[in-house]
Amino acid sequence: MNENYPKHVAVIMDGNGRWAKTRGLPRIQGHKAGAESVRRLLRGARKFGIRWLTLYAFSIENWSRPEAEVSGLMRLLTTFLAQNRNVLDEEQIRLRISGRRSDLPPNVEAALAKTEAETAAYTGPQLIICLSYGGRTEIAQAARRIAEDVKNGILAPEQVDEAAIAARLYLPDVPDPDLIIRTSGEQRISNFLLWQCAYSEFVFLPEPWPEFTEDSLQRALDIFASRNRRFGGIVDSHGSSAQPAT
Ligand code: FPP
Numbered sequence: 001m002n003e004n005y006p007k008h009v010a011v012i013m014d015g016n017g018r019w020a021k022t023r024g025l026p027r028i029q030g031h032k033a034g035a036e037s038v039r040r041l042l043r044g045a046r047k048f049g050i051r052w053l054t055l056y057a058f059s060i061e062n063w064s065r066p067e068a069e070v071s072g073l074m075r076l077l078t079t080f081l082a083q084n085r086n087v088l089d090e091e092q093i094r095l096r097i098s099g100r101r102s103d104l105p106p107n108v109e110a111a112l113a114k115t116e117a118e119t120a121a122y123t124g125p126q127l128i129i130c131l132s133y134g135g136r137t138e139i140a141q142a143a144r145r146i147a148e149d150v151k152n153g154i155l156a157p158e159q160v161d162e163a164a165i166a167a168r169l170y171l172p173d174v175p176d177p178d179l180i181i182r183t184s185g186e187q188r189i190s191n192f193l194l195w196q197c198a199y200s201e202f203v204f205l206p207e208p209w210p211e212f213t214e215d216s217l218q219r220a221l222d223i224f225a226s227r228n229r230r231f232g233g234i235v236d237s238h239g240s241s242a243q244p245a246t
Helices: 016-022 027-047 060-064 067-091 106-119 135-151 162-166 214-225
Strands: 008-012 052-059 094-098 126-133 179-182 201-204
Touching (some): 027 214, 052 060, 067 094, 067 126, 126 135, 179 214, 201 214
Parallel strands (some): 094 126, 179 201
């Protein structure tokens, strides 16, 4: 294992729809093939020592897609969880959800909450699935909680700093992603982890998400490992911020 590999990798799994379209298939078939890529990614993450894996599975903006695609995606999620539960158990993978979870259909939310609770004590890698997620919404809810805490006398205005905001994000204990991968050739952040990506490295891969393999992952990790991360300073630093060198 390469010690310069990232500890926290976040992925924008783009290109399912286009992959399906070029094959004359309905979009949901692209998402189904995308779920297989998630399985491959999980295997690769274990092999390469990734401790946090964050997946952008459904954005707040995605609710505007046709109802059939939205409900197909929700079904796919619960099926994926059921089919891969043994992997979570065997590998001690802890599932966590990030996003405005109250938007989710109650049965989907319940299935996710059950798996989260049952894997909460697992000490292996964390699989974080972003659902009904929007970076601006996440920051706005942190701001609202700060306003409430100030109003209730829990926090003084002078105490509102970066740490106070970070502590009120959806998963405050998770370190910022070292690497953000986006597939399918698009080069944008699309409202993903806006606060957390301040010092992330970005790698854009040309293949659509259904064609993502362990090899794609290794390519992205090698690009990451070859870069110098300086965090605004001048000292060369390879690798992850998740476990800073002493
Ligand atoms: C973006 O491709 C992908 C999505 C909006 C959904 C991603 C969901 C999965 C891969 C399903 C399985 C997920 C998990 C966590 C099991 P797009 O549809 O925007 O593609 P396009 O840009 O080519 O239209």
